[in-house]
Amino acid sequence: MPKRNLLLLFLTTAICIVAWMARDRTGHSHRFAEVMATIDRSYFESVDQRELFAASMNGLFAQLDEHSAFISGGQQKEFESLLDLQFGGIGLELSVDPHSHAICVITPVLDSPAWRAGIAAGDCITAIDGRETSGMPLSEVVDRLRGGPGTAVELQLTTVTGEQRSKSQSALPADGASEIQGQRQATRRTLKVVREVVKIESVLGDRRRPDGLWEWLLEGDSEIALIRITSFGDHTLADLQRAIDDIHLQAINSTAGLRGMILDLRGNPGGLLTSAVEVCDLFLENGVIVSTRGRAVAAGNSPPLDVRRATPGSLLAGIPIVVLIDGMTASAGEIIAACLQDNGRAKVVGSRSFGKGTVQSILPLGDGDGLIKLTTSEYLRPSMANIHRRPDADDASVWGVSPDRGCEIVPTGQTLEAVAAWRRVRDTVPVLQTPGTLPVEKVAASPATMLPRNIDPVLSQAMDVLQQP
Numbered sequence: 001m002p003k004r005n006l007l008l009l010f011l012t013t014a015i016c017i018v019a020w021m022a023r024d025r026t027g028h029s030h031r032f033a034e035v036m037a038t039i040d041r042s043y044f045e046s047v048d049q050r051e052l053f054a055a056s057m058n059g060l061f062a063q064l065d066e067h068s069a070f071i072s073g074g075q076q077k078e079f080e081s082l083l084d085l086q087f088g089g090i091g092l093e094l095s096v097d098p099h100s101h102a103i104c105v106i107t108p109v110l111d112s113p114a115w116r117a118g119i120a121a122g123d124c125i126t127a128i129d130g131r132e133t134s135g136m137p138l139s140e141v142v143d144r145l146r147g148g149p150g151t152a153v154e155l156q157l158t159t160v161t162g163e164q165r166s167k168s169q170s171a172l173p174a175d176g177a178s179e180i181q182g183q184r185q186a187t188r189r190t191l192k193v194v195r196e197v198v199k200i201e202s203v204l205g206d207r208r209r210p211d212g213l214w215e216w217l218l219e220g221d222s223e224i225a226l227i228r229i230t231s232f233g234d235h236t237l238a239d240l241q242r243a244i245d246d247i248h249l250q251a252i253n254s255t256a257g258l259r260g261m262i263l264d265l266r267g268n269p270g271g272l273l274t275s276a277v278e279v280c281d282l283f284l285e286n287g288v289i290v291s292t293r294g295r296a297v298a299a300g301n302s303p304p305l306d307v308r309r310a311t312p313g314s315l316l317a318g319i320p321i322v323v324l325i326d327g328m329t330a331s332a333g334e335i336i337a338a339c340l341q342d343n344g345r346a347k348v349v350g351s352r353s354f355g356k357g358t359v360q361s362i363l364p365l366g367d368g369d370g371l372i373k374l375t376t377s378e379y380l381r382p383s384m385a386n387i388h389r390r391p392d393a394d395d396a397s398v399w400g401v402s403p404d405r406g407c408e409i410v411p412t413g414q415t416l417e418a419v420a421a422w423r424r425v426r427d428t429v430p431v432l433q434t435p436g437t438l439p440v441e442k443v444a445a446s447p448a449t450m451l452p453r454n455i456d457p458v459l460s461q462a463m464d465v466l467q468q469p
Contacts, residue, residue, distance in 0.1 A: 032056070065375050067360055073369035083272060083362075085233035089146040090114040090153065091198040096138055097124065102158070103133045103141050107428045109201070110212040113193045119157065120431045126188070127156035152194045159187045202271075203239040204228040206452065207426040216247045220451035221463055223259035225251070229279070232271030232332040237278040244282075244315050260320040260466035262459065263336070266350060270331025273359055273379070277308050280339040283321065284310035287343045288382040290335050292359055295376070306377075310343075321346035322462040325401055330354035337401040338381035349407040349462045355389025355400035409461050422455050 036056075039047060050072075057070035071079050081087040091112020097104045102124040108115040125133055128144045145153060205214030206226045218224045225247045229236065251258040270276075273292075280289045289308040323337045323346045334353045340346035357379050363372040378388055381401075389399040402408070411419070453460045 065358065067356070067358055067373070068375045069373045071371040071373055076369075076371055079371065079373075083233060085200040085202055085231065085235060086197055087146055087200070088149050088195050089198050090117075090193045090195055092119065092145065094125070094138060094141065100124075101134075102126070103136070103138060106424065109198055110429045112198050113196050115212075115429060115432055117191050117193050118432055119155075119191070119193075120159075121428045122159065124158045124160065125155055126158050129154050147195050149196050150194065152192050154190065154192045156188065156190050159189075160185070199235070200233075201239070202229060202231050202233055202236045203243050204230065204427065205243070208429060210430050212429050214243070214246070215250070216243060217250050217254060218262075218452050218463070219446060220448075220453055222254050223256040224463060224466060225258060225261045226264060226452075226459075227261065228264040229268055229333075229336075231268060232275035232279070234272065234275070236271070236275045237282075240279060240282065241315075258319060260322065261316060262322050262324060262462045262466070263340075263346070264324040264459070265329045265333040265336060266324050266326040266458070267328045268330070268333035269328065270333055270356065273332060273335070276332035276335040280336055281310050282315050283340060283345055284343055285312060285314045285317070286310050289339050290382070291380045291384065292377045293380060320466055322465050323348045324458055324462055325350045325353045325403070326458075327351055327354055329401070330356040334387055334401050335379060338383075338385075338387060341401065341404070342382035347404045347407060347462075347465050348401060349409065349465060350403055350458050351408060351410045352402050353400040355387060355393070357386065357388030357399070407461065407465060409458050411457050415457060419456050422450065 036049075036052065039052065040049065054070070054072050057072075061068050061070050091109030091114045093106040093109070094103055095106050096102070104124040105114075105119060105121055107121050108119050125141065127133060128141065131144075133141055147153065205216040205228070206218050207215050209215055216225045216227065218226050227240070227243055227247075229240070247258065247261070273290075277289050287310050289310055291308070292306045293303045294306070295303060321340060323340055325333070325337050325348060329337065329350075330353065334355075334357065337346075337348050337353065341348050358375045359377045359379060360373050361376040363374060365371065378386075381387060386398050387400060389397070393399050448454065453463055
């Protein structure tokens with residue numbers, strides 16, 4: 001993990017228990033060491049010291065806020081992958097089929113080993129390296145598919161077409177064979193796929209083109225661009241800049257031109273503070289982006305305030321922007337929404353955000369085996385209003401980001417389910433085209449009832465806002 005991804009606010013050197021003990025003035029650290037030594041020496045059974053240490057760390061961090069945590073060495077790689085938005089694997093998004101309980105592919109990642117191997121949405125994984133996946137938790141399947149770049153994994157796949165999926169994997173045909181029962185056809189095949197470093201997309205558009213790339217202009221309203229950011233990681237800024245370049249090219253080829261942009265942050269849990277600041281800076285010519293307030297260095301002193309400001313130059317200057325949020329928009333996503341709202345650069349549509357306004361520093365342990373994720377500061381909007389929702393806060397308290405007046409909309413659960421199903425179809429990466437075939441350059445038009453405006457009420461509200469003078 002690149003060091004620039006680690007927000008080390010008050011320690012840049014390694015942290016270890018010995019150093020903590022040397023600085024301790026209360027004696028608690030020596031008592032902790034004494035307790036550990038006593039257990040190791042006198043407990044009636046042998047105790048794994050690593051497990052004992054991890055349990056003590058979990059108890060220690062339970063006394064802090066819910067966002068501080070000890071990350072063990074075994075969890076460290078997965079945690080760093082989430083921040084880097086990349087991992088070693090084959091590139092599949094998976095789910096459990098609600099009818100057969102099989103592990104099935106939602107979509108392969110574009111240009112991933114799985115995609116190049118011809119694995120497609122709807123394929124089900126029945127075995128990994130000879131071990132059947134029946135009854136295997138989804139998390140274990142994911143762990144088995146991941147691994148070091150250059151290593152291979154053997155998959156047994158089943159493709160089921162028709163109205164019903166198979167309810168018994170044992171009834172499926174042998175490799176390469178097909179079975180037809182009524183209106184269901186199942187085909188089984190075995191593939192060996194070599195793992196690579198797979199990059200997770202965090203910047204998405206309206207729908208996939210047949211070549212797997214994104215259409216950024218809204219179907220049915222091509223004067224409006226849609227950018228969805230699912231999290232803020234190390235390469236989000238570069239991906240967003242490329243998306244805006246593509247939008248300009250697509251708008252040039254459109255007779256309508258570009259009238260506005262919708263930035264969809266619904267469901268975005270946050271990510272790197274630095275990434276959020278960089279994204280805000282893209283759309284501002286000047287002004288405050290966010291302020292972070294840390295711990296007072298001495299009693300009676302005011303906490304230090306770090307103000308991040310925009311630098312000259314902005315993209316999409318003069319193009320109206322609407323930001324979409326909901327109750328799951330948190331942390332870095334709230335920084336973006338609050339920044340653009342307070343600076344008058346965007347209208348905010350949707351429902352009140354989550355209210356997570358604290359910054360966590362990632363601090364490595366001295367031996368490199370484990371991390372400390374510690375809340376070290378809180379952030380404030382450009383207006384200096386509070387974002388963090390404290391445990392005693394209620395709906396009347398100041399926290400989070402709220403939509404602009406007249407722009408609040410809360411869809412029903414049934415509507416959200418319909419939107420999610422519709423979105424999965426539009427996000428699915430198409431099957432890799434056979435070499436030598438001509439690519440289809442245009443996306444087939446959807447019926448009017450399936451256009452974004454008629455499916456997603458929050459998106460529709462944003463489009464209406466952009467039509468206002």
